[in-house]
Amino acid sequence: MAGISMNGLSKVYPGGVVAVDRLDLQVEDGEFFALLGPSGCGKTTLLRTIAGLEQSSAGSLSIGGRVVTDLPPGDRNVAMVFQDYALFPHMTVADNIAYPLRIQKVGRTERRGSAEETANGLSLAGLLERRPAELSGGQQQRVALARAIVSRPSVFLFDEPLSNLDARLRLEARTFLKRLQKELGVTTVFVTHDQAEALALADRMAIMEHGRIRQIGSPREVFARPANTFVANFIGSTPMNLLDATVADGSLHLACGTIPVPADVRSLVHEGDTLVVGIRPEYLTMTPGEHDDGLRGTVSVVENLGTYALVTLENEAQTFGVVTGEADEPALGARCSAVPQPGRVLLYGAEDGELITAERTEQQEPAEAAS
Amino acid sequence: MRRANALGLAMIALPMLVITVFIGLPIVLAVAFSLGHTGGPNSNLSAIAQHEHKSNGGLGTTAAYHEVLSDHQNIRDLIVTIVVTLISVIAVLVASWAVALYLRLSGSRLAKTFAALSVVPLFIPVVIASYAIRQFYNGDGFFRGLAHHAGWSNPPILSSTTAGITLGEIWVSIPFAVLMISSGLAAVPDALIEAARDAGASLARTVRTILVPMCAIPTVIAVTFTAIGILGSFTVPYLTGPASPNMLGVTMQHYFSAFAEPQQAEVLAVVVFVIASLAAVWYVRANATAARRSGATS
Ligand SMILES: Nc1ncnc2c1ncn2[C@@H]1O[C@H](COP(=O)(O)OP(=O)(O)OP(=O)(O)O)[C@@H](O)[C@H]1O
Numbered sequence: 001m002a003g004i005s006m007n008g009l010s011k012v013y014p015g016g017v018v019a020v021d022r023l024d025l026q027v028e029d030g031e032f033f034a035l036l037g038p039s040g041c042g043k044t045t046l047l048r049t050i051a052g053l054e055q056s057s058a059g060s061l062s063i064g065g066r067v068v069t070d071l072p073p074g075d076r077n078v079a080m081v082f083q084d085y086a087l088f089p090h091m092t093v094a095d096n097i098a099y100p101l102r103i104q105k106v107g108r109t110e111r112r113g114s115a116e117e118t119a120n121g122l123s124l125a126g127l128l129e130r131r132p133a134e135l136s137g138g139q140q141q142r143v144a145l146a147r148a149i150v151s152r153p154s155v156f157l158f159d160e161p162l163s164n165l166d167a168r169l170r171l172e173a174r175t176f177l178k179r180l181q182k183e184l185g186v187t188t189v190f191v192t193h194d195q196a197e198a199l200a201l202a203d204r205m206a207i208m209e210h211g212r213i214r215q216i217g218s219p220r221e222v223f224a225r226p227a228n229t230f231v232a233n234f235i236g237s238t239p240m241n242l243l244d245a246t247v248a249d250g251s252l253h254l255a256c257g258t259i260p261v262p263a264d265v266r267s268l269v270h271e272g273d274t275l276v277v278g279i280r281p282e283y284l285t286m287t288p289g290e291h292d293d294g295l296r297g298t299v300s301v302v303e304n305l306g307t308y309a310l311v312t313l314e315n316e317a318q319t320f321g322v323v324t325g326e327a328d329e330p331a332l333g334a335r336c337s338a339v340p341q342p343g344r345v346l347l348y349g350a351e352d353g354e355l356i357t358a359e360r361t362e363q364q365e366p367a368e369a370a371s
Numbered sequence: 372m373r374r375a376n377a378l379g380l381a382m383i384a385l386p387m388l389v390i391t392v393f394i395g396l397p398i399v400l401a402v403a404f405s406l407g408h409t410g411g412p413n414s415n416l417s418a419i420a421q422h423e424h425k426s427n428g429g430l431g432t433t434a435a436y437h438e439v440l441s442d443h444q445n446i447r448d449l450i451v452t453i454v455v456t457l458i459s460v461i462a463v464l465v466a467s468w469a470v471a472l473y474l475r476l477s478g479s480r481l482a483k484t485f486a487a488l489s490v491v492p493l494f495i496p497v498v499i500a501s502y503a504i505r506q507f508y509n510g511d512g513f514f515r516g517l518a519h520h521a522g523w524s525n526p527p528i529l530s531s532t533t534a535g536i537t538l539g540e541i542w543v544s545i546p547f548a549v550l551m552i553s554s555g556l557a558a559v560p561d562a563l564i565e566a567a568r569d570a571g572a573s574l575a576r577t578v579r580t581i582l583v584p585m586c587a588i589p590t591v592i593a594v595t596f597t598a599i600g601i602l603g604s605f606t607v608p609y610l611t612g613p614a615s616p617n618m619l620g621v622t623m624q625h626y627f628s629a630f631a632e633p634q635q636a637e638v639l640a641v642v643v644f645v646i647a648s649l650a651a652v653w654y655v656r657a658n659a660t661a662a663r664r665s666g667a668t669s
């Protein structure tokens with residue numbers, strides 16, 4: 001088993017697109033690591049560079065302490081699962097699964113045995129003689145997994161392996177994948193643009209933008225304390241409220257109300273500073289009527305999301321969301337207030353969009369400060 | 372159900388009729404003529420025949436076959452035809468796979484442009500190309516001039532030899548094969564090639580285990596049509612080959628116009644047709660196996 005270590009890793013495509021920009025990143029041994037970011041931010045490129053399918057332009061990459069920067073894919077002991085599975089249409093399921101072993105010149109009976117064993121573990125037992133075209137999407141995905149598992153690689157690389165499945169199967173496959181990864185204990189890098197998937201699966205995750213990493217941390221850290229407004233915007237099933245505010249009389253003055261400066265950063269803000277207040281809709285408690293210590297507005301939209309509702313409150317200058325229980329939905333046009341839960345208000349610099357925080361967390365990489 | 376069947380039959384009726392009248396009937400007439408049935412629709416042709424074998428009814432007579440096939444010259448021509456076809460098909464297969472692979476796998480645009488030049492012969496009429504090839508390999512042609520400069524004191528004159536025919540056939544046949552195989556290769560997704568590389572396969576193994584089996588159908592098509600095209604070719608052997616022995620296309624033409632013996636020409640035509648049919652049978656069988664192996668579902 002092996003961790004992955006990248007130092008100043010870059011990938012510039014011919015034509016000058018910088019898809020991966022001087023990345024420093026450590027993935028620990030046995031970790032389930034998610035790469036998350038908007039379309040075109042370089043996730044796939046980074047994964048392919050780790051696999052060796054793209055040659056890096058600068059920097060170094062090691063897997064399990066061995067420098068592999070210039071090794072071909074086959075010598076890196078990694079196994080990739082492609083987005084559309086890349087099963088060989090002219091081979092049976094058994095031959096697909098056994099393909100890496102065939103390349104490693106494992107004998108026919110032995111590789112047949114390994115393929116069967118792996119297939120059994122993934123509930124593919126009855127399908128060994130079928131062709132990929134005769135399988136459902138979920139079965140194809142498991143065959144692709146089996147082909148990755150069979151050669152006992154030290155790293156799994158997944159490029160959005162669940163994105164071709166329907167919503168329900170996706171949830172099942174997600175749970176299955178997490179259990180499988182824990183059982184095998186293989187270091188895994190998982191690319192997704194679905195933040196819910198990353199939050200659910202990952203031990204740690206990195207959020208990328210324009211080929212750089214904007215934050216690394218556990219899903220809990222990233223969700224609760226996004227390191228900058230980019231991450232804050234990106235993470236969460238309902239987007240975080242990001243509201244302009246000014247510091248005056250020791251309080252935060254917003255267009256929609258006044259709230260106290262959070263205690264932990266009181267020493268870091270000054271009278272007259274303009275800031276961005278970040279607060280998740282889930283962390284606002286709504287009460288009918290107007291209150292002095294909350295954010296006030298008129299209900300303009302109520303979106304029912306099953307067990308809860310997302311209520312949009314509007315003020316002359318600001319709009320923000322609040323999540324309420326299904327029983328507490330307000331009427332359209334009602335005047336309401338929302339009070340932040342203690343310890344849930346985050347402050348970001350108005351200029352740089354970075355989180356204002358007392359502790360210098362490890363999330364702030366030197367590379368990031370430079371950008 | 373029944374109405375759908377009737378509609379289907381109606382839709383194929385017209386093409387079937389066209390095939391019957393313009394292909395089926397002439398074949399039947401030609402075979403009949405070669406067996407000595409010189410009357411009826413064959414009487415026109417029979418009128419110009421210098422010397423022919425007439426049947427006395429029944430299934431006919433094989434006398435014309437005896438005459439044609441006991442002539443050593445014709446047997447040599449038959450052998451030349453088969454050998455030139457086999458060698459050309461193998462050379463075309465190897466060359467077109469090499470070019471198509473290069474086109475598929477090479478990243479550089481210059482390389483692609485260069486490889487794409489291999490389809491240029493498709494746009495040059497065969498008559499012109501054959502004449503050019505004959506000039507190229509002539510006694511005072513470009514090939515010998517070049518070889519002389521390179522220090523080869525007595526390079527062979529390839530014009531008017533069976534080697535010349537073979538070179539001509541290869542030159543003329545490569546574009547179609549390249550187009551067939553490169554379109555087959557283009558249909559193989561990059562992800563499959565990458566999955567093989569990721570599993571540790573070298574380029575040669577990727578070609579052998581993924582690309583060749585996945586392109587079996589276009590390869591079979593290219594081989595069959597190249598083979599049948601060369602078997603029945605006339606222009607290339609006529610212009611680049613020797614007077615004798617030459618391929619059967621040329622021999623047939625001699626029988627027909629120089630000797631005015633259409634019956635003997637048609638005997639040769641039937642022989643070539645039988646060989647081509649063997650290729651067609653192979654095509655159908657290989658295609659079925661290839662379809663099964665390449666994962667196309669029925
Ligand atoms: N082969 C290539 N040649 C040139 N530029 C490329 C190539 N592949 C990707 N790019 C560019 O590199 C950048 C990163 O692409 P990449 O595919 O890594 O994004 P991604 O994060 O995986 O996006 P998505 O979520 O849409 O899959 C994009 O700007 C893309 O246009």
Ligand SMILES: [Mg+2]
Binds near residue numbers: 043044045
């Ligand atoms: Mg991608």
